[in-house]
Amino acid sequence: MHELSIAMSMVEMATAEAARQGGAQVHALHLKLGPLSGVVKEALLFSWEVACEGSPLAGSQLLIEEVPVVVRCPECRINRTLVSIQNFACPVCATPTPEVLSGKELEVVALEIQ
Amino acid sequence: MSTPRLVQVRENVLKQNDVRARALREQFRAAGVYVVSLVSSPGAGKTMFLEKTLAALSSDARVAALVGDLATENDAARLARTEVPVRQITTGTVCHLEADMVANSLDGWHLPELDFLFVENVGNLVCPSSYDLGEDLRLVLMSVTEGEDKPRKYPTIFNTADVAIITKMDLAVAAEFDSDAARQSIRAVRPGMKILELSAKTGAGMDEWLSFLRSQAKED
Numbered sequence: 001m002h003e004l005s006i007a008m009s010m011v012e013m014a015t016a017e018a019a020r021q022g023g024a025q026v027h028a029l030h031l032k033l034g035p036l037s038g039v040v041k042e043a044l045l046f047s048w049e050v051a052c053e054g055s056p057l058a059g060s061q062l063l064i065e066e067v068p069v070v071v072r073c074p075e076c077r078i079n080r081t082l083v084s085i086q087n088f089a090c091p092v093c094a095t096p097t098p099e100v101l102s103g104k105e106l107e108v109v110a111l112e113i114q
Numbered sequence: 115m116s117t118p119r120l121v122q123v124r125e126n127v128l129k130q131n132d133v134r135a136r137a138l139r140e141q142f143r144a145a146g147v148y149v150v151s152l153v154s155s156p157g158a159g160k161t162m163f164l165e166k167t168l169a170a171l172s173s174d175a176r177v178a179a180l181v182g183d184l185a186t187e188n189d190a191a192r193l194a195r196t197e198v199p200v201r202q203i204t205t206g207t208v209c210h211l212e213a214d215m216v217a218n219s220l221d222g223w224h225l226p227e228l229d230f231l232f233v234e235n236v237g238n239l240v241c242p243s244s245y246d247l248g249e250d251l252r253l254v255l256m257s258v259t260e261g262e263d264k265p266r267k268y269p270t271i272f273n274t275a276d277v278a279i280i281t282k283m284d285l286a287v288a289a290e291f292d293s294d295a296a297r298q299s300i301r302a303v304r305p306g307m308k309i310l311e312l313s314a315k316t317g318a319g320m321d322e323w324l325s326f327l328r329s330q331a332k333e334d
Contacts, residue, residue: 005208009128017123037270086266089302106127108125109122114118114119
């Protein structure tokens, strides 16, 4: 489990951005998280609290937007949202879908600052 | 008191590792060295597989290996028996290898003098999936005793690897291993994934693996 080191990287990124914004206080961090990122949401939420302790971000919120895996169906010739990462197949026609377009996100989208 | 405002950042948290990995990838390409990394759960047989691979390749190719473990230099010592340059990366408490660990371990090795570099990751089916190491080929190893549904339990690591290697085939009968079920499971989480079955111990399937490796390296 390495969510703590990831949370610490996020605290660093937020602190640096806050400094660029004239030393503003960070109220919340908006994160985009994909199922193929290798990071578990609950573990990250817990680690966030630990990582923020004693830092300028103490008490700030981590707001996670979970995004799905998007695949390309070679049969339907259209992008589809995957229902489960245990089955890489088109939810409509069941054709296997090796082409993954998105779903690995671990992205700091924005900061709410004051 | 002013109202909070939203500042767009749009930055990948693992950007640093990705950038480092891309730089490594360019370095490897420029030096003409084909890099293969190995991931698996602890005990799946990475080191034995790598030992046999290094021994087979070293007769007509210049090879080297990096091995990651939390502690001990045992794996590197085992691989050193092949008389191939091997270095141990001891991570302490870190459960996976990252690009900068690989980069820092290359000091003193002249990459253009190598044909193949192998990087054995820490035994862990979860965390390594997030970290690009700059490799050309990522192998995920799974042994016949781990259960045919392993890939469905760990879809991300299979999805981020290129080739699945089913190891310890010499135990397949005793373990009542269902090859079809395992293949189905692998293809459910990674359609079209190349699958190889072998036993590093007996040598069965190793020739096919080596041919595949050599043809991949030629293509690059």
